[in-house]
Amino acid sequence: MKRVVICFFAFLALAYGRHEKYEGHQLFQLSGPAREIGSLEGKLDILSAKPAARVESNQLQALVRLSPEVKQQWLRYFDERQITYKKVVDNLAEAFRDEDSQIEAARESAKRSGRNIGWDTYYRHQEINDHLDALAAQYPNLVTVINPALSYEGRQIKYVRISTTRFEDLRKPVIIIDAMVHAREWVTTPVALYIINQLVVDAVDSQLTQDIDWIIIPLANPDGYEYTHDEDRLWRKTRSKSHPGSDQCPGVDGNRNFDHYWGTSESSANPCSIIYEGPSAFSEPEIRVIRDVVNQHLERAAMYISLHSYGNMFLYAWGNNGTLPSNGLALHLAGVTMATAIDSLALDNAPRYVVGNAAQVLYFTSGTSRDWTRAVGIPLTYTLELPGYEYLFEVPAQYVEQIVKETWAGIAAGAHYVRSIFG
Ligand SMILES: *[C@@H]1O[C@H](CO)[C@@H](O)[C@H](O)[C@H]1NC(C)=O
Numbered sequence: 361m362k363r364v365v366i367c368f369f370a371f372l373a374l375a376y377g378r379h380e381k382y383e384g385h386q387l388f389q390l391s392g393p394a395r396e397i398g399s400l401e402g403k404l405d406i407l408s409a410k411p412a413a414r415v416e417s418n419q420l421q422a423l424v425r426l427s428p429e430v431k432q433q434w435l436r437y438f439d440e441r442q443i444t445y446k447k448v449v450d451n452l453a454e455a456f457r458d459e460d461s462q463i464e465a466a467r468e469s470a471k472r473s474g475r476n477i478g479w480d481t482y483y484r485h486q487e488i489n490d491h492l493d494a495l496a497a498q499y500p501n502l503v504t505v506i507n508p509a510l511s512y513e514g515r516q517i518k519y520v521r522i523s524t525t526r527f528e529d530l531r532k533p534v535i536i537i538d539a540m541v542h543a544r545e546w547v548t549t550p551v552a553l554y555i556i557n558q559l560v561v562d563a564v565d566s567q568l569t570q571d572i573d574w575i576i577i578p579l580a581n582p583d584g585y586e587y588t589h590d591e592d593r594l595w596r597k598t599r600s601k602s603h604p605g606s607d608q609c610p611g612v613d614g615n616r617n618f619d620h621y622w623g624t625s626e627s628s629a630n631p632c633s634i635i636y637e638g639p640s641a642f643s644e645p646e647i648r649v650i651r652d653v654v655n656q657h658l659e660r661a662a663m664y665i666s667l668h669s670y671g672n673m674f675l676y677a678w679g680n681n682g683t684l685p686s687n688g689l690a691l692h693l694a695g696v697t698m699a700t701a702i703d704s705l706a707l708d709n710a711p712r713y714v715v716g717n718a719a720q721v722l723y724f725t726s727g728t729s730r731d732w733t734r735a736v737g738i739p740l741t742y743t744l745e746l747p748g749y750e751y752l753f754e755v756p757a758q759y760v761e762q763i764v765k766e767t768w769a770g771i772a773a774g775a776h777y778v779r780s781i782f783g
Contacts, residue, residue: 392443398723402627543584670748682719
């Protein structure tokens with residue numbers, strides 16, 4: 361009993377310490393002209409941005425975090441620029457402590473039931489890697505785990521290849537999916553793991569593995585992800601320290617580090633910005649893993665999806681200037697096909713998906729994986745912003761199952777689209 365009590369207090373102390381830096385921080389939902397909201401990127405911690413619910417001309421909503429020190433100053437700024445705001449989280453540290461205890465409870469019950477990976481909680485990097493290795497051992501004819509490289513801090517980045525033909529049938533199109541480039545977007549990894557599960561373990565639709573080869577990278581940024589568990593729940597970037605200023609401001613935004621119009625955005629040049637592009641394109645080992653696997657399968661790659669959260673959006677190129685690639689119609693059609701499949705399973709009160717050009721729906725971005733993969737020749741490439749519901753940023757663990765299931769429906773619909781066009 362004594363030990364239990366001590367453990368409990370140790371846990372509490374850890375939990376309190378870890379989230380201390382967000383004590384008194386609040387989240388505000390902003391609504392305003394797209395130009396104004398877009399200009400906040402790089403200056404404020406924007407946790408999500410999406411088109412305003414009512415389609416007024418060019419209005420965006422954004423969820424931002426304000427510390428007590430800067431709150432008044434920013435609220436004045438919003439007042440001056442026709443940005444309206446509403447407080448939606450009163451104390452972020454408290455919200456994170458609630459999240460911790462929910463996850464702890466879900467993990468305890470999972471442990472008691474003897475499962476390894478379930479869809480009602482979040483897992484750590486090592487557990488996820490072990491799970492992938494176990495799948496490969498159990499389904500050797502379908503799953504291969506590749507260990508392409510280590511992260512900046514030396515963690516093994518893994519991806520799985522799923523193929524009924526050992527990736528040797530050069531007529532089959534390839535679909536590539538990555539998750540957790542942004543460390544705080546926790547719900548993305550369960551979605552990737554569930555896609556693997558549906559293809560391999562439950563094997564719900566054999567056409568999807570017979571006719572398509574899959575590459576899935578469930579945890580692209582393990583350093584950042586572990587850091588969100590141990591130190592800072594809102595960490596987004598990698599943890600690299602190879603750029604000027606990295607002592608104070610380590611890490612690079614992986615989704616600004618791709619070599620497509622890299623270095624063209626002022627707000628991404630500052631190492632302390634959460635959208636820092638890095639010292640050079642592909643400076644991050646985590647991003648080079650994605651680059652290399654894409655290049656390796658370029659001949660056959662038909663679709664690329666980068667999983668992010670949140671906002672219920674399928675976003676396609678070109679994010680750097682808002683014009684459309686030559687296959688804009690196909691991009692839209694495949695995107696709508698996936699979005700419609702997801703919406704048909706969505707919760708009643710959930711927002712519906714928006715499909716569109718990234719810069720037209722939101723604002724300009726450079727160095728993104730969606731634009732780079734399109735530019736090098738993959739026909740159908742998307743940033744998929746998963747749902748957050750009314751819980752906004754941190755999706756409670758009990759909603760993971762809903763999100764993984766509805767998103768699978770979209771991925772399956774996208775895969776059937778790929779079969780029909782490229783198969
Ligand atoms: C917009 O950017 C794309 C590449 O992302 C480029 O191919 C296109 O020419 C640009 N269009 C304009 C009008 O600048």
